[in-house]
Amino acid sequence: MSIRVLAPGLSTSVQDAGRVGYRKLGVSQAGVMDPYSSSAANILLGNPEDSAVIEITLSGPQLVFDSAARIALCGASIDARVDTHVLPCWRRIELPAGSVLTLGPCRKGARAYLAVAGGIRVPPVLGSASTDLRSGFGGLHGRCLRAGDELQLLDKTAGVRQLHVDTRWVDPAEDLDLEGVARIRVLPGRDHLKNTDALHESDWQVDAASNRQGLRLSGTRLEIASERERISEPVMPGTVQLPPDGQPIILMADAQTHGGYPRIAHAIRADQPRLAQLRPGERFRLVACTPLEAQRALHEQRQRLARIRVAMEGIG
Amino acid sequence: MSETFAIEALGEDALLLRLGETLDEDLNLRVHALADQIARHAPAWVLDIVPAFASLAICFDPLAFASDVDPCQAARSWLNGLDLQQAQSRERLDARLHEIPVRYGGEFGPDLEAVAEHCQLEPAEVIRRHAAAIYRVGMLGFAAGFPYLLGMDAGLATPRRATPRTRVAAGSVGIGGVQTGIYPREGPGGWQIIGRTAFCLFDHLRDPPAIVGPGDRVRFIDATLDERDAR
Numbered sequence: 001m002s003i004r005v006l007a008p009g010l011s012t013s014v015q016d017a018g019r020v021g022y023r024k025l026g027v028s029q030a031g032v033m034d035p036y037s038s039s040a041a042n043i044l045l046g047n048p049e050d051s052a053v054i055e056i057t058l059s060g061p062q063l064v065f066d067s068a069a070r071i072a073l074c075g076a077s078i079d080a081r082v083d084t085h086v087l088p089c090w091r092r093i094e095l096p097a098g099s100v101l102t103l104g105p106c107r108k109g110a111r112a113y114l115a116v117a118g119g120i121r122v123p124p125v126l127g128s129a130s131t132d133l134r135s136g137f138g139g140l141h142g143r144c145l146r147a148g149d150e151l152q153l154l155d156k157t158a159g160v161r162q163l164h165v166d167t168r169w170v171d172p173a174e175d176l177d178l179e180g181v182a183r184i185r186v187l188p189g190r191d192h193l194k195n196t197d198a199l200h201e202s203d204w205q206v207d208a209a210s211n212r213q214g215l216r217l218s219g220t221r222l223e224i225a226s227e228r229e230r231i232s233e234p235v236m237p238g239t240v241q242l243p244p245d246g247q248p249i250i251l252m253a254d255a256q257t258h259g260g261y262p263r264i265a266h267a268i269r270a271d272q273p274r275l276a277q278l279r280p281g282e283r284f285r286l287v288a289c290t291p292l293e294a295q296r297a298l299h300e301q302r303q304r305l306a307r308i309r310v311a312m313e314g315i316g
Numbered sequence: 317m318s319e320t321f322a323i324e325a326l327g328e329d330a331l332l333l334r335l336g337e338t339l340d341e342d343l344n345l346r347v348h349a350l351a352d353q354i355a356r357h358a359p360a361w362v363l364d365i366v367p368a369f370a371s372l373a374i375c376f377d378p379l380a381f382a383s384d385v386d387p388c389q390a391a392r393s394w395l396n397g398l399d400l401q402q403a404q405s406r407e408r409l410d411a412r413l414h415e416i417p418v419r420y421g422g423e424f425g426p427d428l429e430a431v432a433e434h435c436q437l438e439p440a441e442v443i444r445r446h447a448a449a450i451y452r453v454g455m456l457g458f459a460a461g462f463p464y465l466l467g468m469d470a471g472l473a474t475p476r477r478a479t480p481r482t483r484v485a486a487g488s489v490g491i492g493g494v495q496t497g498i499y500p501r502e503g504p505g506g507w508q509i510i511g512r513t514a515f516c517l518f519d520h521l522r523d524p525p526a527i528v529g530p531g532d533r534v535r536f537i538d539a540t541l542d543e544r545d546a547r
Contacts, residue, residue: 023366023375024351025518025526026456125520135460136501137520190324190332231339232457232464234366234373238327258368258457266327269378291386294328299383 001067003116005149009061009103013131014122014139014151015253017050022126023257029237030130030138033212033253033276034111036175036301037075041115043309044072044092044170051119052129054145056112058279060103061145063114067097068160069153070117074170076109076277077178085163092166099163108178109277118154133212134254170308175301176273182282184271185289185297189240191262192225199240199248199265199286207247208280212254214241215278221246224262232258238272240265240286250275270297319350319402321371323395325388329378331395336370339494341466343370344454348531349403357398367530369454369464412532416498416515417539418447418489424512427477431491431508434474445469446489446510447538451496453530461500461518461526465534468496480506487513489536498528511540 005012015038018031032038032055039049054061060078073080073089080087082099089112095101106112122129122140131139140149186199193199198220207216222242235241239251241261250267251259252275267275268289278284289297321333333350336343351367354374358365361380366373374395378387420443421428432439451465458464473494481504484490488499490507499505500517513536517528528534 021364022460022525023364023373024456024530025460025524026458026462027460027525126523126525132460134503135520137460187325187327231337231369232455233334233368233371234326234330234332236327236330236373236375238329256458257366258455263326266325268328291325291328291388292384295378295381295385295387296383298328298378302379 001153001155003151003153004064004066005145005147005151006062006064006100008145008147008149009056010059011057012061012145013055013133013143014052014120014129015055015131016052016129018130018253019126019128019132019138023234026257027126028132028134028254028256030132031128031253032113034075034113034176034273036273036305037111037172038113038115039305040090040170040172040308041072041074041113042119043305043312044074044090045070045115045117046312047115047117047119049305051115052122054114054120054151056103056106056114058110059105060112062103063101065095065097065099065101067155068157069095069099070157070160071095071101072115074113074115074172075176076106076112078106078112079104082163088165088169090170090172091168094160094162094164096160096162106279109176110279111276116153117157121152121154132254168312175304176277178277182274182278182284183287184275184284185268185294186240186265186286187268187289187291187294189263189265191242191264193264194223194225198222200288203283203285204248206278206280206282206284210280212252214252214255215250215275217248217250219247222248222264224264230260230262232260235259235263236266238267238269239263240267252276268294268297270294270301317402319346319400321350323392326373328387330373330375331388331391332371332373334371339369339454339466341452344452344466345531346403347372350400351530353400354395354398359394367455368457369466412529413450414515414528414532414534415537416513416534417537418511418513420446420511420538420540425489425510427508428510431472431474431510435471437471442472442510443538443540445472446496447536449535451534453528453532453534454495456526456530459500459503460520461528463497463517463528463534465496468494470494474508476506477508480504484509485512487515489513
């Protein structure tokens, strides 16, 4: 029971919900960048929500399944086919043994998640299957997938004979609207800007140098209200830092644990999925919100995922 | 005496407790003592306690709180209910002292000469002073298991390299400003590299993975001497 990698795609790695409890030792969280989409893919297959999945960035891999499998693709709209059959996202799909799954470019959004019934089996490191690319451990050998790699699966394929696409699908629009200009909600940070509204007044663009550690933004040059020496303090995924060049960085899943730059805002957890789907060059807005709005948004997102699970289990 | 600190929300899932804003060993010692005390009382929704030089973060799960509760406010109330004392004794933290053998200079420490020149010292004097101190692990950060060490001889302070190296060898011992530290694995780095150790700082297959932990003490042993003696 395995998947063999024929071509790896741009930056493809094994991720789960991430590593918790080791930031004190300088260990990043890692884990999926868009936890809504990976959860939805796992739920479609009856997996625990935090099961390990394959995270695909901008351009996907080509994979061969040596035995039958149930899969789901969620997140970015990605070109997917088996032979000449075009596969839809946000649905449960059954693949017969020997299927070659070819994943092309992400058309909308930046990251697609491939979940497999039973989950991807890699040895857990510090309680997580996630690949920590900066530290080089977890996932498959602590790195992105390469041609020739093999990923082990659990056998969850009884009854799968032929290619079959489930009629049910998840509509992610409420949590992941990839059509319009994204509005990412932020909470205030410690350090104030000279022009307090500057963060919210103009569009921001995602710089090509962005990665799993952080999204580098380009736009209006921001200035901090009071320049002073700062010593390193803890930072978190979501923290918006302002380096001396005046162009903010939003820290993401692979965020370092400490940072010395001013912290001008914090992107909220409920908008982390949409942030993760921003493409290089894409324009978006940062809008202010309150802690209670953030908390409500996070709960509502969890409730929508819970409803998908109930719907899937209810019909069987 | 009760410990005093400023509290600030670090997003929606962490609080930052700030004891000060300077690199100071006594202040840092109070941070580690406070982290220990909070950890002893921590309920299940506390996911991590992350010390820094003069502050610490308490990371928590916001979903442990109802949808009409600001989790940072709730965590703050819980924290205010604790009786947190200022550290009076170093005994607990001083229990662990790591002795780390270092080969200074040459291929292992390509920046030893530059540091010596900057500090207007002989390279041998840089080594002597670096290996004479007992350091405190101020915090682990930058990379998994990277210890920022406080307590370096002020005469050794050297600015980081103007252009960081894209590859610093695992075990490299460096100086960055008034601090010294050890790169647990190969990677990019901007510190002045004065030596290298084979001591394993971080093993992800072990739990806890960091052999040198926050608040521990470190002493460098000059292993260059042994080689000279052997010749």
